[in-house]
Amino acid sequence: MTGASPKGILETRDLRKVFGGVHAVDGVDFVLKEGELRCLIGPNGAGKSTFFKLVTGQIQPSDGQIFFDGHEVSAHASHEIARLGVGIKNQKPDVFDGLSARENLWLAAQFAHDKAGARRQVEEVIERLQLGGFVHRLVGELAHGQRQWVEIGMVMAREPRLILLDEPSAGMGQEERVRTAELLKELNRTTTIVVVEHDMQFIKRIADIVTVFHRGKVLREAKVDVVLSDPEVRDVYLGRTEVA
């Protein structure tokens, strides 16, 4: 370990990931304080998902360091990082399609609890996310939005200290998005959260500080209204996703 002691709950130093010739993540220094609800935005291919995958050990960095809660986790396997208290919802639904929604939640909950505790936790998540209508159905048969909810539920059921959500509101209707935003604010009372989103209405609803990725680098990091009125940010987004 070189340099100063790690800051915040999550810190990356000069983090890099190269795929062939593509610098997907290209020297990212990122610091997240405990208790934040941070939004991560940027055009398609900016490296947001790659950044999340690096932090959760799904892929190994080409260079640079990752610290979670004071531990260097740059070379950790994903289950080790999960055990330290990081939960993630990937961009593509990443669930157990052949199992019922309840079994999905149970597998998440039982890792962090004893048998009775897991059962209670599962019921609590079902109640909180209003999954009651379809907990008995196979997740593979559910609508895209419902599968997202199940996955969010799985992340919650483990009660991680840091939650990473990659486009949680994709495939959801307007009313579901509002519910998701409310849920995130509520979760944020006890948990640090980073959200990747393209939907600016959604971001405005929840965000405080926004980090903008562009071509694998951090382009801006500031309060939401400052970022959204920044000409360079608008420029980057131009013709891709409209910045309202």
Next chain:
Amino acid sequence: MQRLFSDFRRPSGQRPGAIWWSFIAVATVVVFALPQVLDLAQLLDLSVVFVLALLALSMSFLWGYVGILSFGQTAFFGLGGYVYAVAAMNWGDTTLPFLLGILVPLAFAALLGVFMVYGKISDIYFSVMTLVITLILNKAMRATSGDQYVIGDVRLNGQNGIPGVPPLQVPWNPTVTLFIDHVYYLSAALIVLVYVGLRLLLTTSFGRVLVGIRENERRIELLGYDARRYKFAAFALSGGVAGLSGTMFAIWGNFVAPEMFGLGQAAEVIIWVIVGGKSTLIGPIVGTGIIQYLTSWLGTQGVGQVTLVLGVVLVVFVLLFKEGLVPTLGSLIARLFGGRRKQGEAE
């Protein structure tokens, strides 16, 4: 209604339902009543189906539940047979050799598991490696025809194999040995017990995680489970079951030979499992029975190209019944009984 049949299609970690338990009860009664109506030759044929079905189970448990195709389960099958044969012939007693016939292959699988599971070998290499290992053992055994290849008092005998493997003795009364009908009862009891045991294992926390690995290994890891530990344990367990199968095979035929490790045997196991359906545990048992009887029937009909016919059967099954016989039938029955709902709906 639907979920009542899910055990015959793609079992999850849910407890098996009443239909499944009734099926077990009926099957057990039938199997144990059969000696009343079958003659000894027929019992002998059926015994080996049960014995080989254990081998099929060891593969489908790993393949259907954990998603690992171990092409070379015959490595543990052959090892179990040879360990029993050599130990029993040396010691005269058979109880400890019987246990070693399970434990040595289990330990061997565990050892391989350390390298192959923890060595981050990809699934396809894993399959190839297991096949290579069984072929190496096959070759090594065939090369033991010289007088120098002796373990204790037992000559390994190269490709001629070891004849005169002692029958199993009653543990508490070694002067009594198991005769054909006893071997039948023992094989029947073992297949029922191992099948029920593996099915119930799925309802434990351990088994439910195995099912999770089958469904989505990355998600299992992201939830904090070390998938490799589970795969390792499952691989060792399946090695033990294959070893039990080999041990019983040696007892059944009083004979072991290098073919137990061979490519032909390894391929046959795959055919049993694919024809029966790998997603259920009952499928491979049925598949073993069908193929075994088909093979010997073809033999009596004077069909020379048995292997060719088996190959065609395999292709037909892969193309027509992708999931295998039992899951396909299960879905069919389920559809007949109730609307559009699919497996695993309730609970």
